[in-house]
Amino acid sequence: MNTIDEITRRRFLTSGKNLVGGAALMSMLGQSAIGSPAAQPVGPHFAPKAKRVIYLHMVGGPAQMDLFDYKPAMQEMYDKDLPDSIRKGQRLTTMTSGQARFPIAPSRFKFSQAGECGMWMNTELLPWMAKKADDICLMRSLNTEAINHEPAIAAMQTGNQVTGRPCLGSWASYGLGTMNENLPSFVVLVAVPSNREQEQAISSRLWSSGYLPGQFAGVSFRSKGDPILYINNPPGVPDALRKKSIDGLNRLNEINYGALGDPEIQTRIQQYEMAFRMQASVPELTDMSSEPKHIFDLYGEDVQKPGSFANTALMARRLAERGVRFIQVYHNNWDHHSNVGGRMPDQCKDVDQPCYALLEDLEQRGMLDETLVIWGGEFGRTIYSQGSLSKTNYGRDHHPRCFSMWMAGGGAKPGTVYGETDDFSYNIVRDPLHIRDFHATVLHLLGFDHEQFSYKFQGLNQKLTGVLPAHVVKDLLA
Template sequence: MHSRREILKRLSAGFGYLAFAGIANAQAEKEAPLAPKPSHFPGTAKRVIFLCMSGGPSHVDTFDYKPQLIKDHGKSGHYGSKLLSSPWKFRQRGESGLWVSDLFRNVGEHADDLCLIHSMQCDQPAHPSAVTQMHTGTARFIRPSLAAWTLYGLGTENDSVPGFISMNPMSGNSRNYGSAFLPSIFAGTKVEAGRGNKESVRDISNDMLSRKQQRAQLDLMQTLNRKKLKRDKFQPQVEGVIEAYELAFRMQGAMPDVMDTSKETAATRSMYGVDQEETSTFGTQCLLARRMVESGVRFVEVTQGSWDQHTNLKYEHEAKAKACDKPIAGLLQDLKQRDMLKDTLVIWGGEFGRSPEGQGSAGDGRNHNNKGYTTWMAGGGVKGGFSYGATDEYGYETIENKCHIHDWHATILHLLGLDHERLTYRYAGRDFRLTDVHGVVAKDILA
């Protein structure tokens, strides 16, 4: 004999399975929003790894060589402070002869894979708003992130892992990996990694229940969710909850394996600098990024913060570069030897650059500069060993081939096979897109 409660529970679970099967067959696209989707045209990149350098790394000290700034060091600049030449030497690297500073010696060894965009511009000179614009295209409104748009446009290749992972994102900036008005399943999954603790994805494990018990519990919950969805007709939040619960259940089986770097060889771990104290944190994150995209994650963002040196530029910038230079070079080398760099777009950059003038009482720092700065791309169909655009002789602002954030976004989407003008979502009575009503693809950088 079964109690009335047990009978109701089993019936509910059974109805959940039937409901799920019926809806999945009748509305496969709606119930599987992360399923792979055809691009607008053949793209050269299938996936993205964004190395986000939060805080504004100085372009004139990293990838934008300014011999005139060296020559005029100490002279009065445009804004009244003295010009500050870079403390680091620039050298021409690779067969292409791209100028890269000694801050990034290891990355410089991959100069022939780099496409340096020297003409970046954004509208915001302050960190929070500039970071938000870099991720979402706007600083004024809550909008989906670049990665959320990418996932919405292309789906993902493995339904047991998130399509978009944000590794150690800055606290208090969930908009940067959010989905805004897009269904919440396109938002980023936050992953803690490389900070001395065991790599983990929060809130996906349940040690108290077996998988069979979890499945029964989830079926009951999903039955109630779908009843509400059927009754209310349109409830994006409920749809998001349904999808998120299902994904979290599947992730329990897949993500621990993806996050287990112990399976990597000692040589691979060394290549990323995982075995060295100063590079271990970022090296672990870069190694995980490769494992994630290899497993089918569409977009991975890896964040390194604290590039904001208004004083003590030499010591602080050098420390930040040492922590990420070898890991980034290791990532490029690893992707290349696995024949993945050709269709993996690697992006490096911060929210803006820094002024060529010195700042602070000692004049040993730099202020913000959103009028002209450098980012770079590698792989995914961009020209390697290529320099695009230019700032003036000191690095104050862009003077050639301006690449606004909207243009940058349009170009990234283009490499993925997405037309930024056609990638739209209907919300509040109008069609929205990442680039608003702007954006021009920088076709000169396409291989």
């Protein structure tokens, strides 16, 4: 060690004459912050109902009143202004706060009751999903403080509107570890929508491990070309030579770790080893030629189109089948500020049959009971129209006060509708469900007490659910 530049602050404070400083740092950060023990999964607090999660995030905020929150009274309110008694002076985005009017735009789509449970939903655009109503736990009273996409997606994924925190997938991986040594415990898939009119930007900040060890970050698979860049050997380099090179690098990294004590070096060692093992496992995973015809028929006509939502949903099942702990899927273009009538059918066509197929496929394989499937966005939409209004073309602004999501399998209560909004789908009138409560409930299904499931960082026991009250919603549990 020749220069001070080679010494990390953490190593400097924990060595030699700085032993007192090291003790203070250890007290503040916890032992896990300065060494490899942090890389070990902590294990559940009690037996989990769900062993794995497939989270289908609809980026942009699906309009709840056009999909799952049936509001027939709005048909008589067409083009009338949203009453002040409903809005109650609540915050609006700058996209509609300057509008002279807030004309009511009823959903133009057909709703009916589905399943033996009689769940109301848009059966015109979601006929396949309606067949699974008795398996779905529908939550109509989600709410958040975030009114714009960036903070809202961050809050939905990480529990905090400020980016840089660990996401739900990283927490699950940190808590439960991996079930397959040849694949990551947390994989991210980004589906390409058939309609690309107004997509939101998403990036790896959403699947970051934040202050958790780097090995618990999500690994993004590409839909075209090599699923993971640089995983394959360069031309002319055989596996034996690649393995010898990795072994040599790992020995050097171990020496470096002994000198510097930086836990990210341990993460690097594990990533090299994982990349080598994935060279054999990933090609088998992504080769769908072994799937029988009835599976392709189940997922629909787009299933063999790389990057489609149908193809991504089947890939999610294959990942779950091979022991991946958390599969995060993103489907974009749900930000319907205009042309709801034109865009909503495209969006629903993308996801309707594949969502049905995913649940059916998991159930047929005996996996649904142990796989929690989540579907939803980061917030809802307004009942009033943004911009011009016609019966075939209207837009909807962001609305954080209420929105709908659903869960299935993994211990979620099937055939259930939780929460109720007013006639305008604007305010919650029964059983509000804050996203902190949603996170606490998901962690409970994974076997964790959200109050006890924490990581020492910057002197605090950091939690997914934060410091404000959060509650497990027992009515959502089977």
